[in-house]
Amino acid sequence: MRTFHRVALALVLLLGVGLIVFPLADGLPKKTQGVDNVQDSFRDAMSKEGLKTSREDLVTxxxxxxxxxxxxxxxxxxxxxxxxxxxxxxxxxxxxxxxxxxxxxxxxxxxxxxxxxxxxxxGPNFRKADEIPDAHLPNTAVTYLFLVPGVLLTVVGAAGLFFSFRGGRTAVPTVALSVALAVGVLMVGGTLATDEIGKTQAAEKMFDAFRPTFxxxxxxxxxxxxxxxxxxxxxxxxxxxxxxxxxxxxxxxxxxxxxxxxxxxxxxxxxxxxxxxxxxxxxxxxxxxNIGSFKDADSIPTASKPVSQVPYYLLIPGIVLILVPGAALLFGRRSGNEGTASAPVSAAPQTSSV
Structure with a gap:
C-alpha cells in the first residue's frame, strides 16, 4: 500500500509541475493581457446600449x-x-x-x-467571454488558476514523497494526499460552477467572427x-x-x-x-x-487550438486528483482497518500449578 501512496504522490507532484509549466511556457500572462486589452477597449461599444447606439447612428x-x-x-x-x-x-x-x-x-x-x-x-458572446474567469476578475487571473494549484500540489507532492521515503510513522503523506484531493475537488467544482466551458465556447465564436476585422x-x-x-x-x-x-x-x-x-x-x-x-x-x-492584442487572445491556448479547450486543462487534472489520491486514501484506510482486525490477540499468561 505504501507503494500505491508513493505513486499517487508522484503523480500529484507531476501534475503540480505541469500546472506551473503550462501557463508560463505557453505565454499565458501575455495572451490573457491581450484579452483584457480587447475587452477594455470594446466593452462600452459591445454593451446593449452601445450596440443600440451604433445601429441608430448607422441608420441615420x-x-x-x-x-x-x-x-x-x-x-x-x-x-x-x-x-x-x-x-x-x-x-x-x-x-x-x-x-x-x-x-x-x-x-x-x-x-x-x-x-x-x-x-x-x-454582443452576447462578448459579454459572456468578458466574465472569464469571473465577472469581478480580469482575464489575467486565469494564469493564477493554474499557478496557485500547481505550486500547492508541487509542494505537498514533494513533501509527501520525502517523508514517505524517509521512513518512520508520519502523517505527512496522508495529509499531502488529502490536500491534493481537496485541490482536485476545487478545480473541478470551480470550473463547472463558473461555467468556464460555456464562456470559452462563447469566446471562441467571437474570435471566429472578428478575426477578419482585427x-x-x-x-x-x-x-x-x-x-x-x-x-x-x-x-x-x-x-x-x-x-x-x-x-x-x-x-x-x-x-x-x-x-x-x-x-x-x-x-x-x-x-x-x-x-x-x-x-x-x-x-x-x-x-x-488592438490587432496585436487580438492575435494574442486568439492564440489561447495555442494558435492551432481553440480557447474552448482551456477549461479541460483544469478539469482533467482535477478529476485525476480526485480519483488517484482518493483511491490511495480509501485503500490505505481499508488496509489499516484490515490489519487491525487481523492482528492476533496474545494469550493470557497461564500460572503453573505448584
Whole structure:
C-alpha cells in the first residue's frame, strides 16, 4: 500500500509541475493581457446600449446619404438648370472629397453595416467571454488558476514523497494526499460552477467572427472608408453648404435650416454626423490598436487550438486528483482497518500449578 501512496504522490507532484509549466511556457500572462486589452477597449461599444447606439447612428447615416443622392442633390441641381448627372459631375469637379464620397458610399456603407451586424450578433458572446474567469476578475487571473494549484500540489507532492521515503510513522503523506484531493475537488467544482466551458465556447465564436476585422487588411479598409466619409462630411459642411447658401443669398445657418426643413433625413444627418463619425472613427482606431492584442487572445491556448479547450486543462487534472489520491486514501484506510482486525490477540499468561 505504501507503494500505491508513493505513486499517487508522484503523480500529484507531476501534475503540480505541469500546472506551473503550462501557463508560463505557453505565454499565458501575455495572451490573457491581450484579452483584457480587447475587452477594455470594446466593452462600452459591445454593451446593449452601445450596440443600440451604433445601429441608430448607422441608420441615420444611411438615410441621410440615401436622401442626399435621391432627392436633395437632384433638386438643388434642377434649381440651377442641371440634371442629376450634371450635378454629380459639377460637385465631383469642384468638391473632390464630396465627389469621392458620393461615388463610393454604396460600397462603403454595406461594409459598416456588416461590421455593426457582426457586433450585434456577437454582443452576447462578448459579454459572456468578458466574465472569464469571473465577472469581478480580469482575464489575467486565469494564469493564477493554474499557478496557485500547481505550486500547492508541487509542494505537498514533494513533501509527501520525502517523508514517505524517509521512513518512520508520519502523517505527512496522508495529509499531502488529502490536500491534493481537496485541490482536485476545487478545480473541478470551480470550473463547472463558473461555467468556464460555456464562456470559452462563447469566446471562441467571437474570435471566429472578428478575426477578419482585427487584421491589417481589415483595419486598412475600415480606415480608408472612414477617411472618405470624414472628408466628404467636412467638405460638405465647410464648403458646399456655404457656397450653396451664397448662391441662394442666405447665410449658412439659414440655408442649413432650410435643408433640414425640406430634407429631414439630410438635416438630421448634417447635425449628428460629426458625433457619429467621431464615434465610428474611435472604434476603427481601437481595432487598429488592438490587432496585436487580438492575435494574442486568439492564440489561447495555442494558435492551432481553440480557447474552448482551456477549461479541460483544469478539469482533467482535477478529476485525476480526485480519483488517484482518493483511491490511495480509501485503500490505505481499508488496509489499516484490515490489519487491525487481523492482528492476533496474545494469550493470557497461564500460572503453573505448584
Amino acid at each position: 447615416m444611411q438615410l441621410m446619404l440615401k436622401q442626399l443622392k435621391a432627392e436633395t442633390l437632384p433638386q438643388l441641381g434642377s434649381r440651377i438648370g442641371m440634371n442629376p448627372e450634371q450635378t454629380y459631375a459639377f460637385l465631383s469637379a469642384r468638391y473632390d472629397k464630396v465627389g469621392a464620397g458620393l461615388n463610393q458610399v454604396d460600397t462603403i456603407m454595406p461594409r459598416f453595416d456588416h461590421l455593426v451586424a457582426v457586433m450585434e450578433e456577437q 487584421s491589417e487588411q481589415g483595419y486598412k479598409q475600415a480606415r480608408t472608408d472612414m477617411d472618405i466619409l470624414e472628408g466628404m462630411a467636412t467638405q460638405m459642411q465647410q464648403q458646399v453648404v456655404p457656397d450653396l447658401a451664397k448662391i441662394a443669398g442666405k447665410s449658412p445657418e439659414e440655408y442649413s435650416a432650410g435643408l433640414s426643413s425640406d430634407f429631414k433625413d439630410v438635416g438630421k444627418g448634417l447635425v449628428e454626423l460629426p458625433r457619429i463619425l467621431t464615434r465610428f472613427d474611435g472604434m476603427v482606431e481601437d481595432i487598429g490598436k
